[in-house]
Amino acid sequence: xxxxxxxxxxxxxRLHWIMLPAMLLLIAIGTMFIFSACSVRxxxxxxxxxxxxxxxxxxxxxxxxxxxxxNYRNLLRGSWLFYLGxxxxxxxxxLVGTKTMGARRWVLGVQPSEIAKLAVILLVAWxxxxxxxxxxxxxxxxxxxxxxxxxxxxxxxxDLGTALVFVPTVLAMLFVSHVSPRLFWLTxxxxxxxxxxxxxxxxxxxxxxxxxRTETWVRQATGLTNYQQDRLANFIFPARxxxxxxxxxxxxxxxxxxxxxxxxxxxKGDQNLLGYLPQNxxxxxxxFSVLAEEAGFAGALAILGLYLLLLASVLGVAIxxxxxxxxxxxxxxxxxxxxxxxxxxxxxxGVLPITGLPLPFISYGRTCLLTMMVALGFVQSVAIHGxxxxxxx
Amino acid sequence: xxxxxxxxxxxxRIVLLGLGFLAGFGVLGVRLYHLQVVKSGALxxxxxxxxxxxxxxxxxxxxxxxxxxxxxxxxxxxxxxALYLEELRRxxxxxxxxxxxxxxxxxxxxxxxxxxxxxxSRIESHIRxxxxxxxxAWEHLDDAALARLAESRRxxxxxxxxxxxxxxYPMGRMAxxxxxxAGRSGFDQTANAEEYHYHLPGLKGRSGLxxxxxDLLRGIPGGQLIRVNAVGYRHDDxxxxxxVPGRDINLTINSEIQLSLENALAGVRGAGVVLDxxxxxxxxxxxAPTYDLNDLSPAPSPEFWRSLLEDPDRPLFNRAMTGCYxxxxxxxxxxxxxxxxxxxxxxxxxxxxxxxxxxxxxxxxCAFGERHGDVDMRKAIEVSCNVYFCSLAQLMxxxxxxxxxxxxxxxxxxxxxxxxxxxxxxxATAWKQERKQENWSMGDTCNIAIGQGNLLVSPLQMAVATxxxxxxxxxxxxxxxxxxxxxxxxxxxxxxxxAVELVKAxxxxxxxxxxxxxxxxxxxxxxxxxxxxxAEYRVENVPKKYGWMIAFAPAEAPRVAVxxxxxxxxxxxxxxxxxxxxxxxxxxxxxxAAGGKAGAA
Numbered sequence: 001x002x003x004x005x006x007x008x009x010x011x012x013x014r015l016h017w018i019m020l021p022a023m024l025l026l027i028a029i030g031t032m033f034i035f036s037a038c039s040v041r042x043x044x045x046x047x048x049x050x051x052x053x054x055x056x057x058x059x060x061x062x063x064x065x066x067x068x069x070x071n072y073r074n075l076l077r078g079s080w081l082f083y084l085g086x087x088x089x090x091x092x093x094x095l096v097g098t099k100t101m102g103a104r105r106w107v108l109g110v111q112p113s114e115i116a117k118l119a120v121i122l123l124v125a126w127x128x129x130x131x132x133x134x135x136x137x138x139x140x141x142x143x144x145x146x147x148x149x150x151x152x153x154x155x156x157x158x159d160l161g162t163a164l165v166f167v168p169t170v171l172a173m174l175f176v177s178h179v180s181p182r183l184f185w186l187t188x189x190x191x192x193x194x195x196x197x198x199x200x201x202x203x204x205x206x207x208x209x210x211x212x213r214t215e216t217w218v219r220q221a222t223g224l225t226n227y228q229q230d231r232l233a234n235f236i237f238p239a240r241x242x243x244x245x246x247x248x249x250x251x252x253x254x255x256x257x258x259x260x261x262x263x264x265x266x267x268k269g270d271q272n273l274l275g276y277l278p279q280n281x282x283x284x285x286x287x288f289s290v291l292a293e294e295a296g297f298a299g300a301l302a303i304l305g306l307y308l309l310l311l312a313s314v315l316g317v318a319i320x321x322x323x324x325x326x327x328x329x330x331x332x333x334x335x336x337x338x339x340x341x342x343x344x345x346x347x348x349x350g351v352l353p354i355t356g357l358p359l360p361f362i363s364y365g366r367t368c369l370l371t372m373m374v375a376l377g378f379v380q381s382v383a384i385h386g387x388x389x390x391x392x393x
Numbered sequence: 394x395x396x397x398x399x400x401x402x403x404x405x406r407i408v409l410l411g412l413g414f415l416a417g418f419g420v421l422g423v424r425l426y427h428l429q430v431v432k433s434g435a436l437x438x439x440x441x442x443x444x445x446x447x448x449x450x451x452x453x454x455x456x457x458x459x460x461x462x463x464x465x466x467x468x469x470x471x472x473x474x475a476l477y478l479e480e481l482r483r484x485x486x487x488x489x490x491x492x493x494x495x496x497x498x499x500x501x502x503x504x505x506x507x508x509x510x511x512x513x514s515r516i517e518s519h520i521r522x523x524x525x526x527x528x529x530a531w532e533h534l535d536d537a538a539l540a541r542l543a544e545s546r547r548x549x550x551x552x553x554x555x556x557x558x559x560x561x562y563p564m565g566r567m568a569x570x571x572x573x574x575a576g577r578s579g580f581d582q583t584a585n586a587e588e589y590h591y592h593l594p595g596l597k598g599r600s601g602l603x604x605x606x607x608d609l610l611r612g613i614p615g616g617q618l619i620r621v622n623a624v625g626y627r628h629d630d631x632x633x634x635x636x637v638p639g640r641d642i643n644l645t646i647n648s649e650i651q652l653s654l655e656n657a658l659a660g661v662r663g664a665g666v667v668l669d670x671x672x673x674x675x676x677x678x679x680x681a682p683t684y685d686l687n688d689l690s691p692a693p694s695p696e697f698w699r700s701l702l703e704d705p706d707r708p709l710f711n712r713a714m715t716g717c718y719x720x721x722x723x724x725x726x727x728x729x730x731x732x733x734x735x736x737x738x739x740x741x742x743x744x745x746x747x748x749x750x751x752x753x754x755x756x757x758x759c760a761f762g763e764r765h766g767d768v769d770m771r772k773a774i775e776v777s778c779n780v781y782f783c784s785l786a787q788l789m790x791x792x793x794x795x796x797x798x799x800x801x802x803x804x805x806x807x808x809x810x811x812x813x814x815x816x817x818x819x820x821a822t823a824w825k826q827e828r829k830q831e832n833w834s835m836g837d838t839c840n841i842a843i844g845q846g847n848l849l850v851s852p853l854q855m856a857v858a859t860x861x862x863x864x865x866x867x868x869x870x871x872x873x874x875x876x877x878x879x880x881x882x883x884x885x886x887x888x889x890x891x892a893v894e895l896v897k898a899x900x901x902x903x904x905x906x907x908x909x910x911x912x913x914x915x916x917x918x919x920x921x922x923x924x925x926x927x928a929e930y931r932v933e934n935v936p937k938k939y940g941w942m943i944a945f946a947p948a949e950a951p952r953v954a955v956x957x958x959x960x961x962x963x964x965x966x967x968x969x970x971x972x973x974x975x976x977x978x979x980x981x982x983x984x985x986a987a988g989g990k991a992g993a994a
Contacts, residue, residue: 014403017717042484064408075823094834127401127788172410176402176406176407177402177405177409178402178403196850197920252440253428253436254436254440254443255440256425256428256429256436257428257429257432257433257435257436257437258433258436258437258439258440260429260430260435260437261429261430261433270440270444271440273622273628274444274621274622274623274628275622275623275624276440276444276622276623278441279624290717292425296429297425297426297429298429300425300429301422301425304418304421304422304425307418308414308415310409310416311414313407315411315414318407319404319407319408324402327402327407328402331407331410334410334414335410338414339419342418342421346420346421346424347422348575349421349424349425349428351420351421351424377815381703
């Protein structure tokens with residue numbers, strides 16, 4: 001027995017054997033349903049998006065395995081550089097980015113906002129996870145600053161959904177690290193107040209008869225663009241605009257609901273086939289509608305189960321990791337992933353307003369897929385190297 | 394030992410996060426259950442409603458055949474060129490697609506060498522109103538056009554031949570009033586029509602038998618479901634219910650007799666009916682002038698329709714059953730029958746005719762100023778003596794005439810299964826009181842006795858009455874549809890055989906006697922009983938005459954009753970006699986041929 005285990009190298013033996021297959025399974029399912037969603041497209045090029053997805057996944061897997069072999073503690077020393085790189089890209093996207101549907105999100109074929117999510121997680125974990133950072137108000141404020149800069153830049157694109165994902169991620173990391181609890185609760189309180197004020201402002205604009213000047217002032221005071229305010233208002237008041245703005249929401253609900261318990265069968269989803277789910281969102285933001293229609297309640301539940309398994313594994317790695325940096329990396333990655341999954345699926349079922357958050361591993365989107373795989377690569381590294389002696393930074 | 398140092402990263406906080414995840418997934422699961430299990434049916438309905446269009450498919454219309462299986466109304470395919478827009482669609486604005494269709498139509502026009510019949514505006518309205526259905530760009534493609542199309546089919550995507558049913562009347566003008574016409578139906582008015590989004594045009598009976606038996610002929614329409622995509626183009630379709638073809642109907646009409654009757658009426662205004670005296674089957678029924686049914690199918694041109702409506706001869710008017718005429722002397726046999734059966738007067742009742750009958754200040758003359766001298770009942774029928782019948786009516790009273798008139802169905806619809814039948818008029822004494830505030834006078838009785846005055850009958854009624862006389866008193870409900878059952882008896886008059894035989898003998902003399910007014914209807918080898926009639930009427934104070942003739946044959950064992958009326962005639966015998974003869978020649982063609990051979994042998 002002993003000789004047999006000796007044959008397998010140490011890192012491979014320590015590999016987390018649930019996380020990797022769960023991730024690969026989700027990617028495979030994603031590839032399948034991107035194929036299904038895009039098969040109805042007119043342009044030949046777009047029919048082959050699933051190949052691109054699988055290709056990105058292959059590249060991602062290589063990076064994932066490489067990361068798994070390397071001790072994350074060594075890598076995180078360079079998190080400042082990674083962070084700076086992400087900030088540079090975020091600034092670049094504002095200057096020279098490709099504009100689609102009113103927002104600049106791409107530069108050089110990548111979405112810097114996706115990379116920034118991971119960069120923030122790694123840097124905040126590095127700042128808060130080391131022993132010397134504990135219980136210092138300065139490190140707390142530094143963490144907020146580290147998260148705040150990319151959030152501000154992402155809001156400029158504008159991409160509210162992505163910007164909002166930073167918030168729970170960083171808050172969860174602050175919560176677990178227990179740095180300056182008083183400031184933490186103050187932040188939470190301030191955040192809730194801010195959200196309430198924004199919602200109150202939108203409700204006021206919508207219901208009260210304000211003079212144009214006052215209305216403009218209130219609208220500007222929320223700090224949101226008119227488009228974002230409209231979307232929120234559409235969500236709070238569903239009857240407000242039953243036709244234009246709510247089309248995707250309604251069609252997505254119909255898709256999910258008409259799938260029934262067992263679904264309509266692979267590539268037989270009418271909503272996608274007949275174009276009621278717009279083709280430009282069916283393979284990314286609304287891929288879950290396609291999946292739920294074709295695979296039904298059973299299939300959708302299975303997907304939720306896979307995500308839960310993956311998230312539980314990540315948190316399990318966090319619990320078993322002896323040092324704070326490893327724990328925080330895992331917590332950050334888990335919360336970021338959960339945020340995407342929850343917001344995306346809730347959006348397709350009409351529970352949350354429509355935002356452009358992709359469904360991790362399943363939605364088409366190379367930057368997102370690679371980022372998520374790299375993130376899990378770090379978690380895998382924590383799983384393998386976390387228990388190695390002496391966390392010395 | 395490191396526990397104290399890493400207290401900030403307490404694992405319970407991570408577990409708490411995990412529980413938060415669980416709660417989040419719980420919310421998702423509940424919503425998923427709500428949508429995919431609880432509301433699944435309703436959302437599936439919504440999905441169907443927004444993407445499925447129902448189309449009503451007309452069933453193939455039943456045909457109409459004559460008594461010998463000859464086609465009177467048939468269906469013929471109308472080959473249309475159909476464009477399926479979902480295959481011609483262009484991304485972007487609608488006008489891109491309209492342009493693409495427009496260009497294809499131009500190219501097709503040059504290939505077909507036909508002028509374009511579908512303007513751009515129709516493409517636009519088609520896209521707006523019935524996008525999932527094919528656009529019919531040309532109709533009635535002939536063989537040459539179809540051949541040219543077959544050669545270049547590959548070059549035109551989204552193009553196909555679409556076959557629409559159309560009504561064809563192989564015999565053209567024949568029995569036009571009876572058959573009526575079927576035109577393209579617009580919106581089907583059936584009970585659940587509103588459940589359908591679109592209706593493919595079918596055929597709908599507009600008049601005559603086509604209208605009367607529309608339910609039978611139309612069959613049961615089928616349903617087609619078309620799935621449309623979000624833009625409204627057809628995605629696919631399937632037939633949800635096969636149409637049930639309409640039933641063929643077999644008429645009692647005999648095309649040869651019908652044609653002969655129509656030919657006999659050619660060039661005049663008038664009508665004729667040939668009835669089987671044994672069961673009430675209508676062997677022929679015609680009204681002149683007539684028109685070609687194919688000119689009305691699928692829809693008449695407005696000019697043609699106006700010309701039909703404005704024609705002073707009123708070709709659309711079915712004189713055979715809707716027309717009402719005073720029967721003139723053709724009523725006399727029934728008056729004689731009234732005297733014999735109701736007043737029990739003997740056939741030997743004699744009156745002296747000196748050419749005129751005086752009643753107070755009024756005088757009734759016999760035709761052509763003839764004086765018939767002493768005449769009995771049989772002779773009176775043969776020579777059609779007005780003086781005799783006025784005297785007879787005076788003797789027996791009006792009630793006897795009314796009784797027989799009612800027995801033979803005057804003033805009552807015969808019950809033909811065709812809309813528009815006129816009941817005629819058998820004036821009661823009270824009728825005149827009501828209408829004209831005058832008492833019934835003996836003069837009125839006298840007028841009715843010679844078939845004038847206010848007495849009105851339709852040719853069809855007269856045919857039923859003649860048949861009743863021929864078969865000894867059975868009044869049949871005339872029928873047009875051949876059924877399994879024997880005919881339907883409306884009533885049976887209880888006439889003594891002797892009385893009927895006397896009247897028949899008088900009517901035979903009308904044709905065969907030296908002085909008979911119906912001599913011109915003679916047919917060698919066939920004993921014919923007949924009565925002529927001439928009724929006067931005025932059009933803008935110009936006196937005119939209706940010429941009548943009723944007949945049945947063979948006299949000894951009657952099979953057919955023939956009735957004809959011609960407007961603006963000289964007299965019944967002169968104008969109608971030879972025409973009726975032609976019809977009889979056709980009816981008895983076989984017997985005449987056999988008799989001729991027998992004679993030759």
